[in-house]
Amino acid sequence: MRSVCSLALAALVLAAAFARAEERPPIWVTDPGEREYKAAIQRFSDRRAVPQLADGTSLRGDIRESVDFSPLFESLDPKAFLGPDESQALDAPQPPVCSQWSDIGADALVEGEIRSGSQGVVVEFRIWDVARCRGLLRKRYFGAQADLPIIARRIADDVVREFTGASGVSSTEIAFISDRSGRKEVYVMNSDGTGVRAATRNRSINAFPGWAPNGDEVVYTSYRHGGQPTLFTISRGGRRKPGRLLTRINGKSPIYRGVFTPDGKRLAFVMSVDGAPEIFTSRPDGRSRRRLTEHSAIDISPSYSPDGSRMAFVSDRSGSPQLYLMDADGNNPRRLTFQGAYNTGPAWSPDGRWIAYESRVGAQFDVWIIDPEGQVNEPIVTHPRSDESPSWAPDGRSLAFSSNRRGTADIYTIGLDGRNLRRLTASSGNNTSPAWGPFPGKR
């Protein structure tokens, strides 16, 4: 009897303890606020036969600059390092001492080395998660000596990807129009504003650059063919030769603003029919042409959804320019924007969740985003002067746009949360119509 009582008592105690553990609610941690990861970048050791100290230093400088370009990261000043300034050999028997890096607040540690390679250099590096003291990625880049700045941007993007799941965008590029030479020409720059180079020098008027999905081509509108606007392409050396597109389309109708379909096989563009601009698609040479809009009103500015199934465009069929959506074959057109009397320039986000556009407020434009259902409609960039031509970063976290807030028009980028406004161009004519290119991995 006593033993039965003891067992029952023990069971009760156990049950009570179990119930307590079960009942204990979790400690909820929510709404963490705005914080950045801190990255410690070591000077990469130079293990070539003839080491060049400057390479390791400049590589680190370039990585830091690109890491700082990411809104979520900040690189730590090497003067604050408790650990070694220069990386040890990646295959050294002892890994880095994590506490040396966590004590200075580092979340990420990047160590690496430069070696000789058949193409010139091999840069091998490793990214550490300091808090958990574990390696996240070890990787090699091969390239020429002159490629070191490009490799630095790729490494910075790798750091961002390992911590956030989405690659950084510092190795992407932005095409835009600038009149810095006196004519409107297409230019391309790195997404941090460095490395600006002219992509056309035809001394005509060029407009509306847009990237092929693989990043090998930029399509643009130019008046360089008999003064009539039509589409041209610039190529990185892919299969298609650079030059005029839509050559199979006869006639003298002006053609504007080409955009590639997400699979890159076709183009959508605007062509005037009986005086009314309409949206068409065709193969890049003009074959297999289909008309998508049939309305006496103006239908312009096509922008595909990332899956290619739908298209946003602008029409004034309601009496004022507004955003519309339709299926990619032209069916089921419906009006999307109802606020504001003048909404143009739609750009569908890479994740499909948003359409950025420019909305006129008074005598100038602001950049807004709206979801495809029209439920959420918010301003992203507002300023007493004009902000226009939004274009999405390939990670969907930032927008490039042009603004004349400093007098002349310049290209800016801003985070989708309205933070991290940056001006990319400066003091070089008017810079407009930014088109943010794809990730280099898509090339």
Next chain:
Amino acid sequence: MVREAAVREIQWSAGLDSLRRQELRRVLIASGLLHLAVVVVLSVSPTPPGRSFALPAVVSVDLVAALPGAAPAPPSPKAAPKPKKVVLPKEPAAPQAKPKPAPTPKADPKPKAEPQKSYEDLLKEMRERAGEKPEKPAAKPTQVAGVAGATGAVRGVRVSPEEMAWRRTVRIRVRNAWVLAPGFRHQNLQAHVRVELDASGNVVGVPKITRRSGNPWYDDSVLRALAKASPLPPPPEAGDWEFGFSPEDVF
């Protein structure tokens, strides 16, 4: 496992050659002297200005000891040390000051500059059709869906004031150590982690995710936050404690 991918960098010169051909013919004579001057400049300048549009050719990529798939996972046993307790300073780092909003220059009465010519004609036509009456967008934009305010209450379970105070301190400590990518902020991502604490607040062993959010980088970010916040203040009771993580207040 080794993966290789070629990355070609931009070579705009190919496009330029064909684009320039016609124009060059036209301006050949007029620009002859200029070209001569450019050649002279190029021959003495270490960074010729005319080359700014051409970029280096090839970078290839080689992944070494990469982790399976794209998701972060434990590194190879050789490369990674054993998990160890990371001791941070007692006081949590002060939250980062929010950057000031972009400076707002004074309003400029100048009208918007006219962009492209005949495309702009279309827009002009639109404006005329629209009656040229600018209309402000509606007063307040719809908010991105949020969740109602938080409470520190421990729902339905009586806890001592000491435990309440401890929970509050721990919550703030871990929250201050948590870095959340902006892309995760408005997503419905919830992760639960079971942490064994000793009487001093040290994390014993490796925290275990008992409910995954579905996003490995989000789950990693909460584990990172716990590691950075360790050691925690001494708990009311040593043993297992469960943490819930959500980007937005869930109560």
